[in-house]
Structure formats: structure tokens, C-alpha cells
Amino acid sequence: MKISIQARMLGVMLLGLHLIVFFAGFFAPYETSLQNRDLPFAPPAHIHFLDIQGKIHPRPLVCVLVERSDAFAEYFEDRGHCFPVRFLVRGAPYKLFGLMRSNVHLFGVDAPATIFLMGTDAYGRDVFSRFLYGGQISLFAGLIATVLTLVLGALLGTLAGYYGGWLDAGIMRGAELFLALPWLYFLIAVRAFLPLSLSPKDAFVMLIAVIGFVGWARPARLIRAVVLSSREHHYVLAARLFGASDMYLMRRHILPDTYSILLTQAVLLIPQYVLAEVTLSFLGLGAGEPTPSWGSMLSTLQQYSVLVSYWWMLIPGLVLVPVFFGYVLLASELQSGRKTAAS
């Protein structure tokens, strides 16, 4: 399979992004649960290259934020108190891979100045740090759950479409059953049997399991439709006449036909699953405070007063657009890459 240059570049870009999320501890300047209670809803930090006397600083400056005494969450910069941004500084301890202890951060600034690249939330917690750490749960859970869903969906969809008959009827009615049931109550019931507090790790596994388990029905039906028509292709019939085994046929001729559907579904499912975390949090199956997640960050936006008053709370959402755009393009490249290879 030939992979185009564009696809390679996209791949590298996405890989880099995932690495940043993976090494969030290093890239994030603050601890995610640290509440700066005197700085709620602080706007993104202003980076200055000029100090108050107009002198140019090669090392960018950040100034101390002061809340106005007469209004909630309205700030002015104290230009007299500015501190340089430092790189590779020591700060809050964290663990890499959950193993290596470290306290070196890519950047930071001396107290009392603060550097909030994306502003702060209602508790005065750094949104940028939370965004990076949030990806650890949301992005990876989304990816793994998508793979799980698609593997299940492809397996059952292919079986149903290929063999037909009672197997098809059974699997498809099963899919319909899955689509129609009020899963919410099942999850509420499941929650009642789980221990009171779920660690972020448990929540991560729960998320993947629940989504992967419930989500297979849709892709299965879509794949079955493709398999139904692709098993009637002349070359498939011919191969069968030559005595090709079912396994061989499915692997060599049928599954490749479902490739583009699988890719499309993957692109659509990842963001859906990131958002699904919100619903699960509501049932107590998510990560829960103070663990950050992209789903919960997007859900604070769905509050009219926040949306209207603090525009910078939109930034995490906007940053996600290029990420998912990257996925969409990658899928598109992979699809055409395969086609050119095939022709």
C-alpha cells in the first residue's frame, strides 16, 4: 500500500498532537486541580514583549492579574508587576506514563504572576493544563472505544451479511434490540453495583467498555448492507466456485469492500464518543471532578451565561476542530491511497 506524502505529513502532525497529550504533565504548566480562587474566569494571558518603559524583552513577559473590586471576574493587568516566561522550569510534580516522577515543565512563570494560555474556569483552574490532561482520558478512550465498536460491528455485520438466513435475522434483530433499548437505565443500574468512587483509571475502562458494547449495532448494519451486495459480485461467486473457503473470501474480497465505510464511521465516532463522556459523567460513570475531560469542558460551554460572558471558554472546542479535521483528512487520504494502490 502506497501512502501519499500528504498522508504522511498528516500522520506526523496527528502523532505529535497525541504525544503532547500523552506527555501532558510536561507540557502543562499547572496541576489540573489547583484552584486559584481569586482568579475565576480569568482571560487568556497577555504575552508582552515590551515592558512598561517600552523596553524590548527578548524573553516574553506576563503581568500579574488583579480582579476589580467592584465586579466579579473582571480583571486588569498590573503592568508594574511583570515576570518573564521561563522554560524548562521546576513546578508541580507529575508522573510520566504513570511511572517516572518528574517536576520539569516546558514553561512556567514565577509567582505571583500566572500564565493561563486558555484562561481559567469557574474555580480559577488553568484551562490549558486541563485541556492537555483531559485528552488523556477523552482522546484515548474515544480512539480505543471506536476501534472496539468497529471491530465488533465489522465482525457481526460481515457474518450477518455473508451467511444470511437465520444468522442474519438473529444478528440484525439483536442490533435493533440494542438500538431501541433504554440504555440509560441499564447504566444507572450498573452504577449502583459499582464501588462508590471510581478512579480515573476505572472510569477510563468503563467508558471504553460501555461505549464499545452499546455502539456496535449501527456500524454492523451499515457493513452488512455492503457485504450483502459485495458477496454477489461475479469475482466472489467465481472464487467460490473454485472452492475458496468462507474465511478466505471474507478476508480477501468482502472485508476490503467495507474499508471505506469503516473509515468513515471511525471519523464520525471518535468525536461522538468524546462527547458521550458527558452523559456518562451525569450517571456517575465518567471521570468526575476534579479529573478533567474534553466532554466536561465542552459541556460547561453549553451554559448560556458562560458562552455569552467568557468567549475564551470556547478555545478548547475550537482547538478540537483541527484535530478532528486532521482525522477526516487522514481517513480520506487512507481511502484514496488504498484505491490508487488497488487500481
Place this chain on the structure above:
Amino acid sequence: MRFLVHRLLHSIFLLVGISLLSFAFLELAPGNFFDEMRLNPQISHDTLVHLEKQYGLDHSFAERYLAWVRSAVKGDWGVSFAYGSPVAPLIWTRARNTLLLTGLAMLLSWMIALPVGLLGAAERGRWLDNFFSLGTSLLLVTPDLLLALGLLWLALRTHWFPAGGMQSLSSSSAHADKLKDVAFHLMAPVAILVLGGLPVLVRHIRAAAIDALQQPCIRAARSHGISRVRILFRHGLPLAAAPLVSLFGFSLASLLSASLLVEVVMSWPGLGPLLLEAILARDVYLVIGAVMLAALFLAGGMLITDCLLFAADPRIRTEKLA
């Protein structure tokens, strides 16, 4: 014919299965409708027990299920705890409004998604396709609720469309005026549903069309000098049919459930507000009534899908009937 009879039988089994499992799920979930009253210091424990008895919550699972089946056959579909009245009329008066909204939204989204998806496929890799891809990525990360709030905010600023509801309070009783009023109120919620549903449709249509355009017959047609647009709609579309028909089936199946959250934010008098309240309040029979109605749509949608699939591909049909 035999196929249809088979499928109908299957659907009946399916509905019974769904109702039984839904009952089981609701049984397993902790808490019941009257729990909210527990927090009211002015209602005693005895009264709660009496109320639970009055609504038959002390009966066994089997007894309650059978009572519900009897009531469903009668056309009541059980009694809502909150409203103290049969479920069927409660759901039906609101389901009509939901269907008006989602039906229109579905029609529009397919009308927009088809040309956009096909164009994206034809212009693959060029700026128009990339533009569409960026648009769908943007819509994918935007929760419907955020979209709804954004539009409401726009409504406040511009007064281009109303900020929610289905009818103005002071609308005249003339038929034409009423229709115009409802159409005016439909604009924003339909727009949200269309925008929310577009990415899925566009991505699938585009992918299917790309696959179809790779087929030998299309390449042959192109070499014969047939125009691109003609190829796309006359030859490409039918070839891409299989996944699209399934997708269409899903659109049909989700007519009742696609708009629930949007309805709540836009104060649309559909099933959304009624159901979300009922779900949280454990108004068991109301929830199951809605689940059953949605299941009916699902079974219907899937049946239509299968019929269309077989109609589109004669080879499948002959084999099935054999």
C-alpha cells in the same frame, strides 16, 4: 410476500423483547417516581407507601408487565405516575409536533447532503472538498446544544427568527397565518437538526460515491465522454446505494428521538421536554410508551431498508426467495 410475513413476525418478537428488557432495566435502576417526595419533610413515610401501592409498585414484576400488556392492548399503554392519566394520548399529542420537526429536518438534510457529498467525491482532494471536510469537522465537535444556544443568541441579536416555541401567543386564528407562524418558528430548530445531522450524511455519501466512482463501469462511462454531473447522479448514485439505503433507514428510525435535546432548549412542544422529565423522574410507563413507539419506528425503518436493499439489487432478492 413470504419475506414480509417473516419480517413482521420477527418485528413482533422484537417488540415483545424490547418491552420485556425495558421493564427489566427500569426495574434494576435504583429509585422510583415517588422518591422525590422523600425529600419533602411534610410527607410521611406511610403516605409514600400508600402511593406506591396505589400505583401498583408493590406488585411483582410479572404482574406489572401483564397489567401493562393488557393496558397496551386497550390502547392506553399504561398510566403515567406524574400525570395520573393514560400514556398514549400524552405521547401522541406531542409526537406529532416532533415528527413535523424531524421529518422536515430529515428531508432538508438529505437534500443538502446528497449534492454536497457527491460534489465532495467528484472534487476529491481539491479545495472545495477540503472546505466541506473542515465544515463537517467543525460541526462534528459542536454539540447540538451549543449550536442551539448560538442560534438563540443570534435570534436575540437579529430578530430574524423567534427564540423558541412553536406558535406565537398572539397569533391570529386564520389558517394561513397560523401556518406562516409555525413555519417561522420551525426555522431555528430545523436548522440545528440539519446542521447536526449533516456531517454523518455527507461523510457517508462522499465515501460511498468515491467507492462507486472507482468502479470499472464508471471509468468506462467517463471514457465515453459522458458529463461528470450525469455520471454522478445517473450512475454513481445507484452504485453507492447499499450503504446509503441503510443510512436512510437510520434516518427514518431516528425520527422520534433525533430532536429530544434540541426541543428542550428551543421549547418545542414535542416529546423531548415530556420524555426527559419522565426519564429522570422514573415515570416508568411514560418512558416505556415512548421506547415502544420509537422501537416501532426503528422496526419500520429497518424493514423499509431491507426491502429497498433487495429492490436495489435483484441478485439478493432472488436468493432470498429461493
Place this chain on the structure above:
Amino acid sequence: MCWQLSKQLTALFWLTTCVCVFSCQASAQSSPSNEELQITNNPVGHRGGRLVVSLRSEPKTLNPVTSADISSREVLAEMTGDLIHINRFSQNVEPALAKSWKVSRDGLEYTLRLRHGLRFSDGHPLDADDVLFSFQLYLDDKVNSPQRDLLIVGGKPITIRRLDSNTVVFHLAQPYAAAERLFDSVAILPRHLLEQAYKDGKLAQTWGLSTAPDKIAGLGAFRLKEYVAGQHLTLERNPYYWKADREKQRLPYLDEITFLFVPNADAEVIRFQAGDTDVVNRLSAEDYSLLKSDEAAHAFHVYDVGASLEYNFLFFNLNSALPGNSAISQKQAWFRQVKFRQAISLAIDRASMVRLIYRGLATPLWTPVTPASSFWMDTAIPHPARSVVQAKKLLQDAGFSWSQTGDLTDSDRSTVKFTILTSASSRQRIQMATMIQQDLKELGISADVVPLEFRSVVDRIFRTHDYEAAILGLGGGDVDPNSQMNVWLSSGNDHVWDIGENHPATSWEAEIDQLMEKQLSTLKPQARKQLYDRVQQIIADNLPVISLVSPNILVAARNRLANFEPAALDPHTLWNAQELFLSGMGASGQP
């Protein structure tokens, strides 16, 4: 600027209300048709117009006997009348359908005299038999009215007999301090419309939402005009209403009230901004500041009515009946120590809660009685400032110590760790939990916040007792301590930290039981207050509940709405709907 003037005027009139009630009655008796209208003291308005109010959820029924949800009760409050009414502003009782009453010397008999010439909203006259019939319905244990328990005093239902067509006598099994308040919101019902259904055993199904307007009648200022499923419910003026203003103009002023169903808080604000509604009954602090900044440009005003009756509190699971094989009983060794609870309370930063969660529009609490009940709140209870140092000292005294990593450990060397359960549907309570989590970190305690769906929370607290600590909010209802009986009595079913005890678990709980029972039958308000102050003192000392904050009541209304006087008690905005009028209407609005 109209509202400001009217506000000052109304404030003036309120000062004189108590004096005026009886003298006004005298003038009403002289009305020509022998109709004893109640004369109100509000600034005189003019008739006409429609008020549009948003309701967060649809009312479920129009049957006052069976209704339990807030929306139904809010609508019914405008459609029905009670014998004696609690004035939502002054929080005192005032005459309503009963123009006066007498109490027997032993405090057991209440003789109520009904107004002459009262009519239901369908024109049918009311007499004592309707009152008897109404109470029969509420007290019938086959009907299961949620109001029934209120009418049971000293374990026995109150009894009622008719003296003549205008006089009824209520008999209580034991003296009851808040007896007059019992009558509030007990709607008097028309026998001629409901008796048949009651005899057929179909009362619960009558007066549903689909009932024709002419089949429903009440004694409220408004009567049903139209209900459109999912959209709105409209009430129209009751032409037989029994109140009039100083100029003998019969109330209400408004022609119609429309309740618009807007099922989402954000949508409620947006539709108010869009001009679709005239009043928002309850705003969040964020929405309040949002609207406040818009106030000048638009013709509306937001009101901070002050503290509500809602008190949010943290409490620990002190139940003796626990789910099998649970680790909770070990943790209860900490929870049961008063010093441990005191340390937690001292470490909580209530001021930040008020500021960050409520933008300053709330009151920090050290007792479960909020400033909204100004008479009952014990102001002598100290408000210790947050102090981590003192908290640590208390923990040390109680035998706790700190490990090398700074984690708090008990005398058995096990780390102190617990979960805080809270409802996922309350953003504010999740925020409180998250802040407490951060506060407790400074004590070396790691607390996990566990938000669950509401009914799962209720199930764990009230039925399975499978939780460690939880945050709840209670309140609403009435200011009188009687409304909290079930919370403080150890046998009460809302005695959240230890539910369903047969006898008090501790000596201080036994003392609370005694005090609460005693205040119930003490008739002098000052004596009652002393008893209730003592209860509050015991709670503040022992902290079975750690009170956190009470949010303010925040409402919004258009400027043209005159006589608008929002109150801390439910319904905050429409409690005086009969006196509201639209000032911009001009002459066209007048008859």
C-alpha cells in the same frame, strides 16, 4: 422608574398592613350585595392586559388534592383559595376565605367564620359544606393526598364540624403552635363539581389537564381558560373573586395570565430577553448578572430578594443500619467524632463558595436556619472563620496524625479518605463538593466527589445507606420550625444522617427530640423561639449537618409590571398576582 416609586409605596403600605386588616373588613361589610370583599392595601391599578410567565416544566394536573409537583402547585395557587393564608411577604398569617377566627382557651378548637357571599369561579355559591367536603377529601386515606400529613396533629387527623352555613369548627387532638398555618394552600373545593367523582372513587383521575374549563372551579383570582399540551396554559380573570382594592374595584387587575412552558433555564432567560415572557420566577446567579448588565438597555429589572429558605449542607453517614460487608462502618469511627466534624466544618471555605458559585448572591451558613426566616434564625450562633490551623489542632486532639506524605491518618494508621455523594443535576452542589475537596486537601484528607443521577442519590441516602458523606439541599415550604419536624426528630423520615431510628442514638439527639416536641405544643412565639434557638445551638455544636450556603432568591420582571413585590417564600413572584397590573396599558386597558 415606575417600579421604584411603586416599590416605595408598597413598602409603606406593608408597614401598616397588620393594623389595617381588621378595619378594612368593617368597610367591606357595608357593600350593597351583602358580599364581604376583602379590601387590599396595594396601590390602585387598572384592569387589562395579559402577563406571560415561564414555567420550567408543564403542570401535571389541576387537581389540588393529588398535585405534588411544583409547576402544578404554582398554577393552582392562582386558581384556588384557602381559609387562612400565609402572606408570602410578611410571612404572617392573614384572613382569606375565613374573614376571622377564634381559638378556644385550651388551644384545641378553631372556629372559623367564612366571608359572606363567596362564589366559586363558575358562579356557584360556597358554604360550610364545601369546606367540610374539601377536608374530607384531603384526609381520606384512600385518596392519598400529599397534603394529608400536614393535617394530622398529634398523630390524629384534625376533625371538622359545621356550626352554621358560614361557620366551621376545627378540632385538634393536641395544642399546635402553627395551627393557623396549616390552612395555607389547602384549597377549598366545589362540592357540586367533585362529589360524584369522589363517590365513584375516581377523584385521582378528575381535573386532569384535558378537563374542559367549565368543569373546573376554584376560589382563586384566576380560572382556567385554555391548555395547549406542551406549549402553554392560560388563566383568565375570575369575575367572582373576593378581593377588591381601596377603590372597591374588584381584583384581579390582569385579564389573563399565561404560563409558557420553557423547559430549560437558559431558554427561560433567552425568552425573557426576547420579550416573550414578562417574569422569570427563579434565576441562577450567573443569569442574574447576565441580565443585570442588560437591564439599562431594556425595560426590565432583576431583583435580589435576599436569602431563600434553601440550606445546603454536608453530612456524614451515621446510620447504624448499613449495607452488608461494607467499609463504611470503619470510617464511621471518624465520622462519629464531633471533633472530626468540627474540623471539617472549620476547613470549609464558605466565603469562596458564595463568591465563586453564587457571585456573592448567597449567604454562608453555620446553622440550617437561613436569614429568610429572620424571626427563627438564632443570631447568637458564632460564625467561626475558616482556619486550617485550628482544624488541624482539633484533629490532633481527636487522635489523628499525619503521615510523611502529609496524609491524615487515624490512630490505627489508616489513611483518612472518603467520598462525597451529590446529585449530578445540581451544578451548584457539584461545585460545592469540588471546592470542599480542595479545602480538605489542606488537612491531608483526600475526598472523592461522586456525582450520581438524582434518584440514585436519594436511593443511597434514604434506602440502602450506601454512602460515606453527601451534600443535599433542603428547604422551601414554610419558615415555621414545624415544617422541619421530620428533619430534626430522630424518628423523622428526613433525619438524613441516621434514618429511621426508633430511639435517639445520642444524648443530644434525644434533647433535640424533646425540644422539637415541646415547641410544637408551645403557643407563645417567643417561648417557641427560645426552644428552637436551643435546637440550632445543639446542631451547631454537634454538626450532624455541616451547613454550607443558602442561595438568594433572584427574579426578573418587566418594568411595566406594577405592584411587583417578590418574596422569599414560594411562589416568589406571583404570590400577589391579583394585585399586579400593567402600567403601560394606558386608558385602553381600562374597562
